[in-house]
Amino acid sequence: MDLFAFRTAGKVVVGRGALVQAGPEAASLGKGRALVVTDGTMVDLGLVQKLVQNLQANGVEADVFADVEPEPSLKTAIKCAARLQGKGYDLVVGLGGGSCLDVAKAGAAAMEDPQGLPRYLGTNKVPGRKIGLFLIPTTAGTGTEVTPNAIVLDTDKQEKQGIVSPYLYADVSLVDPELTLSKSASVTAATGMDAMTHAIEAFVSRNASPMTDLLALEAVRLIGGSLRKAVADGSDVEAREQVMMGSMLAGMAFANAGLGAVHAIAMALGGFGVTHGRANALMLPYVMRFNRESSPAKFARLAPALGLEVQGLSDDEAGKKAVDAVAVLGKDVGCPQTLKDVGIGPDRFDLLVKKSFDQQRLLANNPRPAGMAELEQICRSALG
Ligand SMILES: [Fe+2]
Incomplete structure (x- = not known):
């Protein structure tokens, strides 16, 4: 170890x-x-x-x-x-x-x-x-x-x-x-997906440890299991509790393991006025798809935490299933799916890639090296 x-x-x-x-x-x-x-x-x-x-x-x-x-x-x-x-x-x-x-x-x-x-x-x-x-x-x-x-x-x-x-x-x-309890469905969704992003980025980070893995996986389980309920019925205090606990555990994980390319791009999108949670929710599946080949076994471990059946599946198949489930979760809770959805078109594409590349503090933790060309590839896949 x-x-x-x-x-x-x-x-x-x-x-x-x-x-x-x-x-x-x-x-x-x-x-x-x-x-x-x-x-x-x-x-x-x-x-x-x-x-x-x-x-x-x-x-x-x-x-x-x-x-x-x-x-x-x-x-x-x-x-x-x-x-x-x-x-x-x-x-x-x-x-x-x-x-x-x-x-x-x-x-x-x-x-x-x-x-x-x-x-x-x-x-x-x-x-x-x-x-x-x-x-x-x-x-x-x-x-x-x-x-x-x-x-x-x-x-x-x-x-x-x-x-x-x-x-x-x-x-x-x-x-x-x-x-x-007073938070609107859209704020609950965006902040909850930010927490899910913290959990997943910490889990696959280059600086992950057994301690942060434990916290991150439990956060994925709690948020994945309750975010839809908390968004659908804001008075469901049980669901609120699970999501908030997940958010705290994810925070403990990423404080130590660091974050990655999703947050690098989200920070750049923040400069364009896209709120943090929505930016993360949008970029998370695209970055996961890019990162998955760096550590198929680790991505596979996300699937059972998301409540998915993985019996008989290879690591590659289980990891793919996990990414798809995260994309569906974001969609189900009403978060944006593409850069187009948040008003970012080809005119601001180059600046977005450059500003994302500036976030070296975050990119250093990303499990797969992401330079300008890779960031461009990820952002292009998210254009919509
Ligand atoms: Fe965040």
């Missing part, structure tokens, strides 16, 4: 109603002043008020920064860091979808030098973190509550970039499936 290491969040509190543990957890760590980083929707839903009351009831003072937009910009992260700078906060609490959590993480990383935040883009550039970090996801998809990544959009370059640092692992993450 190759040497491997594994990291995750300091503590995860998982289950229906976990939100009410925010105050006691903060108090037990001796945190007295918190800034809740969130968005207007969370305020409107009353979740921010509920959280703030819970914090206050446990002796933790809380202010609110509710300026996070979807697919958040570098500027918003800088603004958040500036809100934290010199105000005596000892805890930042991210509440919301991946956008809110990523801004909370980036803000925490840069609170001593907000304008210097661009320097932290990349891997291992953050010098440290002097504030507690709590994360409370309200979507089941990004897995950011258990990863060292914060993704922001550089609006000047129209490019999504990541801050990746072990200092961005949360001290505590509260994973409460009831918080996802």
Whole structure:
């Protein structure tokens, strides 16, 4: 067995109603002043008020920064860091979808030098973190509550970039499936397919380990088994729970194993305004088809995790069946199937390939080498 290491969040509190543990957890760590980083929707839903009351009831003072937009910009992260700078906060609490959590993480990383935040883009550039970090996801998809990544959009370059640092692992993450009940079918579908992509890319990654394989396969099983139900009936808390658990496990897997070409292309599509989950859902089957020959035995193992009958099939046949099932899942939950579906035509094709190629951090983990020619081949197959 190759040497491997594994990291995750300091503590995860998982289950229906976990939100009410925010105050006691903060108090037990001796945190007295918190800034809740969130968005207007969370305020409107009353979740921010509920959280703030819970914090206050446990002796933790809380202010609110509710300026996070979807697919958040570098500027918003800088603004958040500036809100934290010199105000005596000892805890930042991210509440919301991946956008809110990523801004909370980036803000925490840069609170001593907000304008210097661009320097932290990349891997291992953050010098440290002097504030507690709590994360409370309200979507089941990004897995950011258990990863060292914060993704922001550089609006000047129209490019999504990541801050990746072990200092961005949360001290505590509260994973409460009831918080996802208000999500629409389309958000549930897109975020769920993002989580499925995390699981599959981590599983076939060059940096996969026995630990990440275990987590990734279970995530594939949970998401594959329940995403249709969660999308068809948003009040099905059982299905919501399974998908959210799958999303967290997938996050733990990819935080350590890394992601691959699906995410490289999705990051490029993000610069064109295609939301992250939809971009991944769309590209996942095409990249799987390209990657399958690199490790037929591994792709074959995805089939039983997806609930498929594989008796008597060769690895090649089982792997093919798994890819087809993932494509059908994406279609069944209403995600886009081709680049044409998301408004990307031949006019932006070359730029898409180039921007995808720029994501070398991700492409390095892809099980089959993917240079410009290969990315072009994959994207061409997805044009529609
Ligand atoms: Fe993702």
